[in-house]
Amino acid sequence: xxRRRFALVGGVxxxxxxxxxxxxxxxxxxxxxxFLAAQIAIDALFAVSLNLLLGTxxxxxxxxxxxxxxxxxxxxxxxxxxxxxxxxxxxxxxLGAAAFALVSGYFCVRLTRIYFAMLTLAFxxxxxxxxxKWNDVTGGDQGLPxxxxxxxxxxxAIPGFGDLRIGDRFYLLTLVLVAVSLAVLRQITRxxxxxxxxxxxxxxxxxxxxxxxxxxxxxxAFVVAGGFAGLAGALYGIFNxxxxxxxxxxxxxAEVMIMTILGGMDYFWGPPVGALALVWLNQxxxxxxxYWPFVLGTLLVVLLYAFPGGIVxxxxxxxxxxxxxLIPSGA
Amino acid sequence: MRGGDGASFLFSQFMGGLTTAxxxxxxxxxxxLVFGIMRVLNFAHGSFYMLGAYLAWQAVEWLQPTAExxxxxxxxxxxxxxxxxxxxxxxxxxxxxxxxELYQLLFTYALVLILGDAAKFLWGTQQLSVSTPxxxxxSVQVFGTTQPLYNLFIMGLGPAIAVGGWLVLHRTGIxxxxxxxxxxxxxxxxLGANVGALYTGMFVVSAFLAGLSGALVTPIQSIVxxxxxxxxxxxxxxxxxxxxxxxxxxxWGSVIYGQVLSFGILxxxxxxxxxxxxLMAVILIVRPWGLFGRPL
Numbered sequence: 001x002x003r004r005r006f007a008l009v010g011g012v013x014x015x016x017x018x019x020x021x022x023x024x025x026x027x028x029x030x031x032x033x034x035f036l037a038a039q040i041a042i043d044a045l046f047a048v049s050l051n052l053l054l055g056t057x058x059x060x061x062x063x064x065x066x067x068x069x070x071x072x073x074x075x076x077x078x079x080x081x082x083x084x085x086x087x088x089x090x091x092x093x094x095l096g097a098a099a100f101a102l103v104s105g106y107f108c109v110r111l112t113r114i115y116f117a118m119l120t121l122a123f124x125x126x127x128x129x130x131x132x133k134w135n136d137v138t139g140g141d142q143g144l145p146x147x148x149x150x151x152x153x154x155x156x157a158i159p160g161f162g163d164l165r166i167g168d169r170f171y172l173l174t175l176v177l178v179a180v181s182l183a184v185l186r187q188i189t190r191x192x193x194x195x196x197x198x199x200x201x202x203x204x205x206x207x208x209x210x211x212x213x214x215x216x217x218x219x220x221a222f223v224v225a226g227g228f229a230g231l232a233g234a235l236y237g238i239f240n241x242x243x244x245x246x247x248x249x250x251x252x253x254a255e256v257m258i259m260t261i262l263g264g265m266d267y268f269w270g271p272p273v274g275a276l277a278l279v280w281l282n283q284x285x286x287x288x289x290x291y292w293p294f295v296l297g298t299l300l301v302v303l304l305y306a307f308p309g310g311i312v313x314x315x316x317x318x319x320x321x322x323x324x325x326l327i328p329s330g331a
Numbered sequence: 332m333r334g335g336d337g338a339s340f341l342f343s344q345f346m347g348g349l350t351t352a353x354x355x356x357x358x359x360x361x362x363x364l365v366f367g368i369m370r371v372l373n374f375a376h377g378s379f380y381m382l383g384a385y386l387a388w389q390a391v392e393w394l395q396p397t398a399e400x401x402x403x404x405x406x407x408x409x410x411x412x413x414x415x416x417x418x419x420x421x422x423x424x425x426x427x428x429x430x431x432e433l434y435q436l437l438f439t440y441a442l443v444l445i446l447g448d449a450a451k452f453l454w455g456t457q458q459l460s461v462s463t464p465x466x467x468x469x470s471v472q473v474f475g476t477t478q479p480l481y482n483l484f485i486m487g488l489g490p491a492i493a494v495g496g497w498l499v500l501h502r503t504g505i506x507x508x509x510x511x512x513x514x515x516x517x518x519x520x521x522l523g524a525n526v527g528a529l530y531t532g533m534f535v536v537s538a539f540l541a542g543l544s545g546a547l548v549t550p551i552q553s554i555v556x557x558x559x560x561x562x563x564x565x566x567x568x569x570x571x572x573x574x575x576x577x578x579x580x581x582x583w584g585s586v587i588y589g590q591v592l593s594f595g596i597l598x599x600x601x602x603x604x605x606x607x608x609x610l611m612a613v614i615l616i617v618r619p620w621g622l623f624g625r626p627l
Binding site: 054107116133251257297 | 372437448568577611615
């Protein structure tokens with residue numbers, strides 16, 4: 001009986017429930033709730049794209065924000081400067097980021113461990129320096145404010161959507177795009193290709209020995225991760241009504257890494273849980289104190305020492321513990 | 332423009348680059364030392380530097396009546412940061428040596444967050460500055476350019492620390508142990524050396540150097556929040572150019588960085604930041620162990 005109840009936990013379509021619950025936010029929550037939910041959705045996609053490198057392939061990229069930033073700038077420049085519609089600018093952002101990931105990743109995957117981390121950091125700082133200084137294209141230190149929303153008037157035709165604000169409509173669009181991207185990433189991690197990446201993470205020498213082209217696989221993972229980070233960046237620029245060089249500063253790479261670890265990098269759904277937890281916590285804490293980085297740093301230290309598996313890792317371990325208690329072995 | 336003016340202009344750019352370089356060497360030497368011996372890339376090194384600056388400012392405030400309060404304040408700052416380094420290494424960092432780089436990187440990043448906010452809490456967010464110690468307040472004329480004495484002092488201190496560090500590493504018993512640890516920690520441990528104490532010592536020396544350079548920078552740069560994350564990336568560039576873990580490499584890396592920055596501004600104005608990061612990327616691609624390092 002108990003065992004059946006546990007089996008049910010796995011049978012519930014959790015992702016669908018979360019998606020449906022998230023899509024009710026514009027009707028049930030305040031404007032601010034919608035703002036937070038959009039931020040969580042975008043961060044979740046960004047963190048999952050990083051985790052394809054960090055958790056799945058075992059590559060410690062300290063410059064993942066470069067691809068997020070390239071996506072944000074590509075989409076922002078196309079929509080603001082050239083008035084390109086979102087339906088073209090959004091895929092272009094993903095492709096632009098993936099192309100840059102292909103070029104930089106080609107060099108990065110040649111290096112191992114700490115040098116890989118340093119080179120990804122160097123590339124992200126190159127992107128930052130260009131965004132900060134190339135006034136004619138990126139707006140330099142002024143950034144690109146007032147990026148237009150995509151044209152979402154067609155949503156008014158859907159019953160119940162007529163009186164939604166443009167921000168709410170963009171949130172719903174974001175939610176759908178993030179859900180589709182996450183579904184694709186989920187398929188990629190589960191595919192034979194994803195299994196190969198994990199084999200490389202666990203033992204690169206052995207993977208090479210059985211005939212895998214380790215660098216090619218790592219580069220492919222780098223490009224896919226970069227492309228999806230670019231999509232997240234494109235959404236973030238519109239959501240924030242502007243793209244600024246700050247988005248690409250190296251400390252942002254550390255932030256998304258913290259999200260990923262907080263949720264648990266050994267699980268596909270770890271990073272989204274981390275994004276939810278971090279945005280919510282930031283919200284709860286900044287009400288009391290401006291010293292949010294202090295809290296975040298302390299949290300990170302506790303996490304590294306006490307819960308290296310993150311929230312999802314901790315929950316899964318707790319779940320197994322309870323199940324062992326309730327179901328005697330052999331039953 | 333007469334030829335002499337052109338030459339003295341170039342000379343003053345060169346000297347400016349050299350001052351930047353020697354400051355960076357003071358900072359980056361500690362970073363390089365810790366990476367070379369312990370294989371830990373310490374993001375918090377920039378935070379140690381920032382705390383050195385704040386502690387020096389604080390001590391100068393306390394010692395206000397004495398004119399030469401700057402020197403004891405500098406020593407106080409360096410020792411204070413060294414003490415902090417000892418606490419961090421003994422209580423926390425040492426438990427991460429066996430773990431993956433990811434955890435070490437994130438731990439030192441957590442320190443960046445914590446120390447950055449601690450400094451904001453203690454000293455606020457306004458700019459602070461310290462005046463140049465009277466004995467070095469003047470300047471001298473060199474090749475038709477005016478060189479502040481304080482900059483010349485820093486330009487002398489950099490090479491002095493490089494030579495001193497080299498002598499300790501290559502001519503003393505402790506130095507031999509340190510070099511042995513950088514080759515193979517486990518063998519050294521098995522031979523009966525106290526590697527734990529050696530690591531703590533290295534981390535403390537590194538923190539001392541960071542604190543010292545933070546204190547010494549206060550007469551020429553104002554102390555602001557955020558100076559930690561800006562400097563650490565520059566220090567990374569320097570150690571990557573020279574070779575992580577190589578003291579001379581770090582020295583020459585600093586010189587190259589200072590000159591690229593100083594003359595890069597003349598060649599592509601606005602893009603000198605880009606040129607130094609590009610230089611770092613090129614070196615990592617072509618020779619990841621740097622110009623003066625050795626492959627791991």
